[in-house]
Amino acid sequence: MPIIDLSTAVDAAAWEPEPVIHDVMTPAQGAVHMAEEMALHFGVDFDPSVLPDGELLSVDTLKLTTHTGTHIDAPSHYGSKASYGVPRHIDEMPLDWFHRPAVCLDLRSATGPTVDADFLDKELARIGYQPQPLDIVLLHTGASAWAGTPRYFTEFTGLDGSATNFLLDRGIRVIGTDAFSLDAPFGAMLKRYNETGDRGVLWPAHFTGRDREFCQIERLANLDALPQPYGFTVSCLPIKIKGAGAGWTRAVAIL
Structure with missing residues (x-):
């Protein structure tokens, strides 16, 4: 069966804020x-x-850190407490979350540092697909083109709080992105916070995980190799690291 590699290599020669x-x-x-x-x-x-x-x-x-290369953030990464109970570590997550039908949403037309729920709703309507519970949603931002360079960490599109909740409301428990983070770039978030004083603009996608349990795959790659936006399975089983807030994965699409 055709298998498409969606993973970024752990490469000591690539530029990283925390070198490998x-x-x-x-x-x-x-x-x-x-x-x-x-x-x-x-x-x-x-x-x-x-x-x-x-x-x-x-x-x-x-x-290296568990956030180098393609990896999955566990609920415990978002904080030590959650409104729903004790956040689980990566070794405690149900494996059936990570081998599921998937859909890839194209965010490359976005003009700001984040997209909202309306953007995702329109993209789903454009491709004619409605996510099913436990589908894996992939976000194609185009940021993986800059992997291994400083630009990869400063220029990408993330989700705002409404977009994150939009997916979770549909039963999604794993959201993946080809960018460095599911949130906006640090600089964009801090600029908006300094202008507004609104703490809600700081890491809203991550902090949603304090109220609703989900995982995110960060630093995917090769999403443009997918022949269609849905109709494939993503397998992204996380490495079993005891008590860790994240674990590496060799994410692939199975056609």
Whole structure:
């Protein structure tokens, strides 16, 4: 079956506000390391020189946040408290949320830093689709074209509070975007807050998660490769990190 990769790579060479550190232990170094570990922990003596080319296994060690690359935010990411109870961590979320029919909405015509419920309603009418409960909704902003550069973190389109609630009202529990965040860029939000003093403009999509349980996929890619806006399944099972507010995923569309 055709499978389309919707994920952004974890790349230590790409620009990130919090850089990725990727250390590689070569197969030769891995052989020495394994011999030392076997002696230390299990009392087993082993000479790595007997191995082909003196090599065993490579080992990669990474230092990065769970919000690097394509990842899923859990309810506990939005705060330590929620009106509905204790927010769940990523390892506690039901897996059937993350392998579901999906629809992709095109936000590239948006003129502001966010779109509202009316924009989403018109886009659904344009493509002739109404979301079903537990569908996964993907937002195609075009921002993934700037992945790996500073621009990726400052120029994209997010959802306002009305748009987020519009989707949740229809039973959606997973919303994905090809942008850095489901909210507007930091600069746009803070500018509006400084002008209005309205705290409601600060991270409304994220903070909706304090009242309504849902997850968001951030930093998707390749949404323009989808041949149609619906009629496919998205699989985006999160990595099971105990007690974490987010987990990486290899998100794909299955046609």
